[in-house]
Amino acid sequence: MSVDKMLESDGREGVGGNSSYDAIVIGSGIGGLVAATQLAVKGAQVLVLEKYVIPGGSSGFYQRDGFTFDVGSSVMFGFSDKGNLNLITQALAAVGCKMEVIPDPTTVHFHLPNNLSVLVHREYSEFIAELASKFPHEKEGILKFYNECWKVGLD
Incomplete structure (x- = not known):
């Protein structure tokens, strides 16, 4: 360049x-x-x-x-x-610098209609558990989708 x-x-x-x-x-x-x-x-x-x-x-x-x-x-x-x-x-x-990062255990908190509240946890397993607890009828699909995402992230 x-x-x-x-x-x-x-x-x-x-x-x-x-x-x-x-x-x-x-x-x-x-x-x-x-x-x-x-x-x-x-x-x-x-x-x-x-x-x-x-x-x-x-x-x-x-x-x-x-x-x-x-x-x-x-x-x-x-x-x-x-x-x-x-x-x-x-x-x-x-460039010889380092930044101290203070992780937030809950990176995002969604407030949705009908008083639905969903936390996006920093820890993967906690996030999946949160989704499965809020959408129990979608648990199998949630696990399948995020397991595929996890595999892609490892490649």
Whole structure:
């Protein structure tokens, strides 16, 4: 990946005064920052462009009347210490950083019509038990479906 165009200088070049880059990443959301760090640790000269005043993209927030509101995703994956779904952990490690993650045992809590409440537990077996208890007539289908999902995740 290479960007052959030289950027016009306005006297505010990035760190090191570069005006020639191997890659330009548009947006400083999680995806953009992970892509940029992975390119940079492999030796690429990377420029990240962001239109907002702070990085984060959809992981941002806003404040109003003393309250802080998240505007991004509710559930994030990629922070595990093992497996192949720990992309954010790997990206941070590549630049010498580590983030402490405090896992929430219930990642999502759905409030559905007719006072139906379904918890999406972090632990797979607890999640399956939750679904089977809320939808006992679908237990066989739930087990079959999620067992297939589990197999795909292991491949």
